[in-house]
Amino acid sequence: MTRNPASDIVDIINKNRTDQKLPHLNDSPGLGCMALQYVELCKGNCSDNNAVNCKPPEEDFTEVFAPNCGVELPTFGTITGHIVGCQREYLEPSLAFSQVLIKDKNSVSVLKNKTHTEVGVGLVGLHKGPFFWCVLFSNGQTNSTFVLENRGAGIQQKKGCYSGSSTPCSGIGHTRTVSLFNIFFISFVSVLLLTLL
Numbered sequence: 001m002t003r004n005p006a007s008d009i010v011d012i013i014n015k016n017r018t019d020q021k022l023p024h025l026n027d028s029p030g031l032g033c034m035a036l037q038y039v040e041l042c043k044g045n046c047s048d049n050n051a052v053n054c055k056p057p058e059e060d061f062t063e064v065f066a067p068n069c070g071v072e073l074p075t076f077g078t079i080t081g082h083i084v085g086c087q088r089e090y091l092e093p094s095l096a097f098s099q100v101l102i103k104d105k106n107s108v109s110v111l112k113n114k115t116h117t118e119v120g121v122g123l124v125g126l127h128k129g130p131f132f133w134c135v136l137f138s139n140g141q142t143n144s145t146f147v148l149e150n151r152g153a154g155i156q157q158k159k160g161c162y163s164g165s166s167t168p169c170s171g172i173g174h175t176r177t178v179s180l181f182n183i184f185f186i187s188f189v190s191v192l193l194l195t196l197l
Helices: 005-019 029-042 059-069 093-101 105-111 175-196
Strands: 079-087 118-125 131-138
Touching: 005 029, 005 093, 005 105, 005 118, 005 131, 029 059, 029 079, 029 118, 029 131, 079 093, 079 105, 093 131
Parallel strands: none
Antiparallel strands: 079 131, 118 131
16 A cells, blocks of 8 residues: 655654654644645745745635635634655655655744644646645644544545545656656667568
8 A cells, every 4th residue: 555655754854743742743634635725825935945836825724725625614623733845756754754744943833833732734736847845834733723624535635645645645746656657668679660671
């Protein structure tokens, strides 16, 4: 079974927090889906120094992201922090965490905030990069905030992935595998044609 890199980042966040004697955070699929919506809106806005030049209006969370994810509006809680990053190429979760998401004092401060109780991660990439990651934090009650209608069964996820989802990640980190397969296939066909001639 393919691991979900967004869920892997949640695991890394929790390991980092518990190593520092901070509380473990609940992985919220509702927050994760909204994090994916956030980076979907921002994709294409990655500067040359890997900074995200996009800040959706606050009302987008309740008027766009939550409805797109099927978050039941009465369960919409408080978002207590967010970290967004981008990189020209896909990075494995541990590198994305250390090189893209937690790269300055501000992001370390958001990560260590003691009021957080929930976390959700979303990531998406364009065809040859860049790739975008978003982490949303909340101080909501486990299983009672950012609840997905029908447990998220109606979400039509086409690209990227989010934490807490059982849907495989689409279009993330597979470019190297596809390229190697193409090289192998072309080499095989070339050898086959040479033997036939």
